[in-house]
Structures are given as C-alpha cells and as structure tokens.
Amino acid sequence: MTSSSLSAANGKPDIVTLERVTKRFPGIVANNSVDLSIRAGEVHVLLGENGAGKSTLIGMLSGLQQPSEGRILVDGVPTAIASPRHALALGIGTVFQHMMLVPTLTVAENLLVGGPWWQRPKAEELEARVAEISRTLGIGVNLHAKVSELSLGEQQQVEILRALLRNSRLLILDESTSMLTPKGIDDLGALMRRLVEQGLAIVFITHKLKEAAGFGDRISVLKLGRKVGEITPERLRALSEDEIIAQIVELMFGKKESDPEEQARVARAFSAETTPLLQVRDLAVPATATAPGLASISFDIRPGELLGIAGIDGNGQKQLAEALAGQLETSGGSVRLAGENLDGLGVGSRREKGLRYLTDDRLGEGTVGTFPVSINFFLKQIGTSPFWRKGVEQRQEIDRRAGELVREYDVRTPSIKTPIGRLSGGNIQKILIARELAEGVKAVIFNKPTYGLDLANTLATRQRVRDVAASGMAVLLISTDLEELLSMCDRIAVMSGGALVGTVENSGDARTKVGRLMIGLAA
Amino acid sequence: MSVETTQTSSTALEPAIPETGKGDLLRRLVMTLGPILAALVIAGCILLAVGVDPLAYYGFVIERGLLSPLGVQQTLTRMAPLLFLAAGLIVAFRAGMWNLGGDGQFLLGAVSAAAAGPFLVQFLPTWLALVCAFLLATAVAMLWSLLPALLRAYQGVNEIITTLMMTFLGTSLANVLVKLAFLDPSTTVPQTRTLPVEDRLPRLFDTTISSGLLLGLVAIIAVHLVMTRTAFGLKLQVVGANPRAAVHSGLGVPTLTIAVFAISAGLAGLAGAVDILGVQGNVRADWNPAYGMAVIPMVFLARMNGFAAIGFVFLLSILSIGGESAARRLGVPHHFTLVLVSIVLITLAIAEYIDHHFIKTRRV
Numbered sequence: 001m002t003s004s005s006l007s008a009a010n011g012k013p014d015i016v017t018l019e020r021v022t023k024r025f026p027g028i029v030a031n032n033s034v035d036l037s038i039r040a041g042e043v044h045v046l047l048g049e050n051g052a053g054k055s056t057l058i059g060m061l062s063g064l065q066q067p068s069e070g071r072i073l074v075d076g077v078p079t080a081i082a083s084p085r086h087a088l089a090l091g092i093g094t095v096f097q098h099m100m101l102v103p104t105l106t107v108a109e110n111l112l113v114g115g116p117w118w119q120r121p122k123a124e125e126l127e128a129r130v131a132e133i134s135r136t137l138g139i140g141v142n143l144h145a146k147v148s149e150l151s152l153g154e155q156q157q158v159e160i161l162r163a164l165l166r167n168s169r170l171l172i173l174d175e176s177t178s179m180l181t182p183k184g185i186d187d188l189g190a191l192m193r194r195l196v197e198q199g200l201a202i203v204f205i206t207h208k209l210k211e212a213a214g215f216g217d218r219i220s221v222l223k224l225g226r227k228v229g230e231i232t233p234e235r236l237r238a239l240s241e242d243e244i245i246a247q248i249v250e251l252m253f254g255k256k257e258s259d260p261e262e263q264a265r266v267a268r269a270f271s272a273e274t275t276p277l278l279q280v281r282d283l284a285v286p287a288t289a290t291a292p293g294l295a296s297i298s299f300d301i302r303p304g305e306l307l308g309i310a311g312i313d314g315n316g317q318k319q320l321a322e323a324l325a326g327q328l329e330t331s332g333g334s335v336r337l338a339g340e341n342l343d344g345l346g347v348g349s350r351r352e353k354g355l356r357y358l359t360d361d362r363l364g365e366g367t368v369g370t371f372p373v374s375i376n377f378f379l380k381q382i383g384t385s386p387f388w389r390k391g392v393e394q395r396q397e398i399d400r401r402a403g404e405l406v407r408e409y410d411v412r413t414p415s416i417k418t419p420i421g422r423l424s425g426g427n428i429q430k431i432l433i434a435r436e437l438a439e440g441v442k443a444v445i446f447n448k449p450t451y452g453l454d455l456a457n458t459l460a461t462r463q464r465v466r467d468v469a470a471s472g473m474a475v476l477l478i479s480t481d482l483e484e485l486l487s488m489c490d491r492i493a494v495m496s497g498g499a500l501v502g503t504v505e506n507s508g509d510a511r512t513k514v515g516r517l518m519i520g521l522a523a
Numbered sequence: 524m525s526v527e528t529t530q531t532s533s534t535a536l537e538p539a540i541p542e543t544g545k546g547d548l549l550r551r552l553v554m555t556l557g558p559i560l561a562a563l564v565i566a567g568c569i570l571l572a573v574g575v576d577p578l579a580y581y582g583f584v585i586e587r588g589l590l591s592p593l594g595v596q597q598t599l600t601r602m603a604p605l606l607f608l609a610a611g612l613i614v615a616f617r618a619g620m621w622n623l624g625g626d627g628q629f630l631l632g633a634v635s636a637a638a639a640g641p642f643l644v645q646f647l648p649t650w651l652a653l654v655c656a657f658l659l660a661t662a663v664a665m666l667w668s669l670l671p672a673l674l675r676a677y678q679g680v681n682e683i684i685t686t687l688m689m690t691f692l693g694t695s696l697a698n699v700l701v702k703l704a705f706l707d708p709s710t711t712v713p714q715t716r717t718l719p720v721e722d723r724l725p726r727l728f729d730t731t732i733s734s735g736l737l738l739g740l741v742a743i744i745a746v747h748l749v750m751t752r753t754a755f756g757l758k759l760q761v762v763g764a765n766p767r768a769a770v771h772s773g774l775g776v777p778t779l780t781i782a783v784f785a786i787s788a789g790l791a792g793l794a795g796a797v798d799i800l801g802v803q804g805n806v807r808a809d810w811n812p813a814y815g816m817a818v819i820p821m822v823f824l825a826r827m828n829g830f831a832a833i834g835f836v837f838l839l840s841i842l843s844i845g846g847e848s849a850a851r852r853l854g855v856p857h858h859f860t861l862v863l864v865s866i867v868l869i870t871l872a873i874a875e876y877i878d879h880h881f882i883k884t885r886r887v
Contacts, residue, residue, distance in 0.1 A: 365767040383758070393753060
C-alpha cells in the first residue's frame, strides 16, 4: 500500500527528502525509519494521532532536534539542520501549533524581530514587502494592530507572513487548524492552495481527516512513529472524499499483521441486573480558556468490569478523570460509588471511600521528585495510622511497609531512601499503582497508565490493571492507544469534545466502530 | 529567588534523611568553610580599599563579639530574637512561601509587647503580664500576615511582593503607634513607656544573658521537629516542594497556606516581643534593627535546617555585636556586617554551582 517516493517523479523536484529517519528518546522511539519526500507545489498532509511522531518529525525539519539515524536531504544534498536559524536560512519556515508572537507588540514589530541588532528596523521596506505579498495572496494584515487584538486566525496569517518574509520555500503548518473556526479553516485551506500555486511546498499536520482529504495533494499517515502509508496525488484525484477517508481510517486503525502485544481477550458477560459499582450521571464541567469542559457524561461500571475511554488526546479525558477524583469542580451531575453519593466530597474523602485516581502526570502531580521513595508511597495517606500516630511520623512503620511494597510491586530502586525523581518512568509508575491500590480500593481510574513506558513495563502495567478488574473492582481505563483498549476492555466509550459520543461492546468489529467514532463519524 | 528556590527543593528533606559517609561529610565541610574563607578574603580586600586594616577589623569583631565576657553575653542575648525569626522563616521557606515581611511583623509585635507589658504589670503578676504581652504580640503579627496569606491562598498573588509591601506599611504603622498612641508622656524622647528592669524576662544565672535565648532555642528546635517529624510538617513540605502534588494528594492547600503565614508571622511577632520584654524595655521611635532581612541569608546557609540555623544565627550575632563595636572604633559602618554576610552567600552559591557542575560532568 505504500508507494516509495524516493524518486523525484513527474517533474516536481523534492525540496526536502527524509531517508529512513529515526529519532530515539530515552525509552521511546518517536520516529522509526520514516521516508518522506516534500515537493514544491504540493500540500503534503501528515496525519496521525497524538504520539504518532508528527511533532518530532517537525522538530527535526525545523532544526530543533537532530535525527538519531537516517538523513535529511535539502535540494538533494544531505544536510544536518543544526538550528532553527539554519532551517530558516535553508528556506524552511515553521508555524507552530502554539502561537509564537509577542502579544503586547504590534504586527510590524513582531515581524521585525530577529533582524540584526545593530541596525534600525527597516519599517518602510517591511511595509512594501508585506503589501506585495498581501496583494498576491489576498490576505489583509493590519501592520499597526497589536497582536493581542487579533483573532487566532489573523495571528496565524501573521505567522505565515513572517515565514514568507524570510523567503521560505517550505512552510510547515503544525496543527494549524486546531484553534480556528470553520470559516478560518476554509480560509487557511484557500491560502495554502494559493501558496503552492506560487511554487511553495507545504507540510500540513493535522489529525482531522476531512481537512486532510480536502486540502492535501499527498497524504502520509504516521502511526506510533512509523509511516504506515501514503496516498499519492494521482490516487487522491481518483477517489471521492468518502473513499479517501475510508482508506485513511484503514491505514490509521487497521490491524497490524503481527502484534507482539496482542493478547487474546476473553469476552466476559455481565448480567444486566448486576448493580453498578461506579455510577456517573450527567457530569458537567465548565470549559476554561485552556481546557475543554465536560457535558452530560453518564456511564456505569459493574464490579469487575473494565470500561475504556478512547479518543484523541485533549478531548476532556483528563478533565473527566480529575472531576471524578474530586480535583476539578463540577457544575452538575452526580457520582455514586457502591451506592454512596460522592458529590461535594474532596479528593481525600473520595479516596477514602475507595475511588482512586492514577494520574498520567507522574512527575508533575503524582510524585514529589525530591522526596524519598518511601514517603512517596504514602503521599496520599499523610497523617493516617499506622504510619503516623497522633500526627507524629512512625519512620520504622513507613520504612517497613515501603520495603514490602517495593518487593511486592517489583520496584527497582537503589534504596527506599532514593529520591523518587531519580527512578525510571516504569518504576515510578509501579509506586503510583501501589499507592492507589492501597487497602479500601473499590474503583480505579487509570489515566494513560502505559504512556511512555517501555514494552516490559507496559505489559506488566496492563496485567496489573487486568488483575484489579479481575478482583472485582470497577476500572475506568483512559487511553489514546486503541490497541491497548481493544486488548483489555469490556466496553469502550469514545470521548470527543468533552462528551461521550458512543459506547461500543468490545467484540468483533469494535475496532472499526471505535475508529469511526474517534474521527467524528457515527459508529 | 530562583537560586534559593532550587536549594529548597533539592534539600527539602535532607535533615530527615542524612546521607552518612565520611567522604561526604568532609566534602560538605570543605564546601561550607571554603567559600566562607573566600568571602572573608574578598571582604578584607574591600576593607583594604577603604583604608581599614582587615586583620584589625576581624580581630576586633571576634574579640568583642566572642572572646570578651561582656561581648559573648551580648552575643547570646542578641540571638533570642534572631532565633525566633529564623524559626518563622524555616516554616515559611520549607512550605515554599517567601514571607519577606518579617521586619514589619517583628516591629508590630515589638510595639504591641511594649504597649501591653508596662500597662499589664501594674495589676497582673509579672509572669502573667509577660505571657499576655507575648500572646498579644503573636496575635497582632499573625493578623498583619492575614492579607498576604488570603491573597496567596485564594488568588495566587505572589507573596514576595505582598509581604514586602506589608513590611513597609507595618514599619510605618509601628512608628505611628509609638509616636501617637503609646507615647510615654514622661520623657521628651519619643518612645513607649519603659518596662522596669525587674519586670523583664529573667537573666540567666549571674550573667547579663536574657532567658529569651532559651525561649528562642526551644522555638527553633520545636519548629525543626514539627517540620521533619510530623504529618503537619510533611504536608507543608509537600506544598512547598510540589503544590500540584499537594492538590492531587487531597491536601487543603489554602488552609495550609494561611496556617504557614500565621505561624511564620507569629514567630516574627514573638521575636519582637522577646527583644522588648527581655532587653530593650521600650520601643523608640524610628527603631528598626532590620533583623528579619539579616536572618534570611542565615536560614538559606543553614538550608532550612533548624540545628544548623542555630549555628549560623550565633555567627550572625557575633558579627553584629562585634561589628557594632568595630563601627565605633574603626569607623567601618556597622552595615558592613551585612556586606560580609552577602558576600558569604554569593560565594556559597558559586561554590554550590561549581560543585553541582563538577558532579554532573563526573557522572557523564
């Protein structure tokens, strides 16, 4: 299904070519032997879920990171793109996902930033050039407006303008539509079209299939760091939009031939009469400037059941977990655990009642990095007996129990006095799991429990999650890894835009159904 | 503050888990004494530059601050308010809250004690009058910290700014109170009524050392034990080291924040009271010894360890008593003590950086 694109076929030369580019981070392979050819006059869409390796790829093209293996060719010449400045000099301009303009300065001032410091900024020259570019592209930018007064779409135009002012031949747009209105998205599409007609190359990164099909001349699909397929311009022209989308879904969520992590899942039957252990009704959280809200979230989890939450990252999964754990204030709805109403209770009381939350932010909020392993085991139990008596720390008791947990959960640490921040992610995760499974547990929310772990730790963690469910607890498993959910859950609910858009029994064609729900199509 | 912030977080639990080992202890000794010696040399150069013989200055400071019987008694007496202030700062800094309003809280505590003491001894037994004066000073200082505490707890307003602003206001308010409300009509000097010497805190044995020293030692050791050995102290340390982890663990961060400010300011108020009720006897107008600011570097040098802080406070006390004498004799401004302390702090920070860098390169 992949057509090799190393040869510069049909006349259009490659501006940039990636040859078997691999990028490794400690414990993670972000890009695995990716081939890519970026040609003048084409909008090349990079499509993939979060964690597929899109951002790392862009990082390497824009000079922020260097490949671990493989090489990047610019105009056919192997080039090490050493820095963002170097990338700009080579004609590679990047518009990042998050705006990189100074909000308190005017548009003109933002565009003049980066000139030689010993020269007076050439404001007249800038105005002339902007006028020319604006005329040919049909974009109107008020140079004297403050950036903070512009809409996000206008800010994006300024960023694109900035890249063009620096004579970019290749323009990389990283998730540029994620913050735009539908109108803004259409305008951006039209602008991209005009830019490639002038001979520019554009790399357009998105996880929205409609945009890929609508704007792209060539589509490459990334999955877990690998390029799993490419749709050439000829194919794109030949197919209808629906056919393109169907093909992309197949590429993104299709089954791998041989999956080492694949485990036969035994379907379990839950009788409908079983009283649910965790009941959530119409949970709502208002949206904030930076995070989506939640709207009428309802679900039940029966004892021993594993409910998965699928969805593209940032659709309210974290808010759901935090609202359930009591960290986030809700504006409506109710949560019942074993028939007991938890509404209005804080984090500590909910935990005491048996509702546990394994955070996905292990270092940011899960642990205190400078504190020893032993204390981190009991971070959520400070002041409770037998580790504290009348408020006084019982160090022997803490150390004894911590030693037991280290053995029981196979934590590899030099000592229980080692600061937890020095351990690897997998070992930190074992400590956090031990903490959440401390006695009294009834229901556990696992938020991306295997994120960033190596294979051995991933498998161990999954087994731990299964064991929790098997022992009769209610388990909510939030994950962006569809394979993980399919291999573990009894049911999978799909989250999008802060709401549950559908729930699928995990059997038979669940993969396709969930995949379609995730990208905004009915199951 | 950034250098100091990293110091807090990297050493937050250190006293609870001492890393044993002779090599480590030796290294630490070198890392502490080396920079202090370097600082003495640099400060000596400054003294040379202004035409003072540094050896004479240092000799004089040690002679008057440590070796002469009267000097060492003054030094030990001076430690009392400094220990209370250090105790208050340890609580705040370990909880990650930068209460820099110590001077305002100190002065308001001092004025409250100076107003209440002479008044209450007229019709209460001395010991009860003193206890009441201490309590009042604590309460007033706590009240003064309430505004920064509430702003920090519920609005996230940076307490460095607010406590500093409140300290300016507090200093002025203390002055106003001395000049208007509690002015002693029987003297021409603007000051509060004087607590008779026989009603002040008793002196220790046959010396001139005020028993405030013992109170200060008890306070700082108690604070140290609470911070390192109790659930309450650990909660405060979690808030200080990782506030998000504190929320995630279900700690009531706003309540803890207010408690930290109250304890920290209360101890500063006690420092003021112990100085008035033990030594000064009254507050003169425009009196501001600025102990709070001088103690901050000591607490950092001690890495928020209560026992180490006792040692550094002793050092500061010697410098300050000896420095005052040297100021009179050699014409070096007595603020030179602070210059010396800040040079020590800078050299220690540089040493820390070099040491850290060295360890990193050695590991690689």
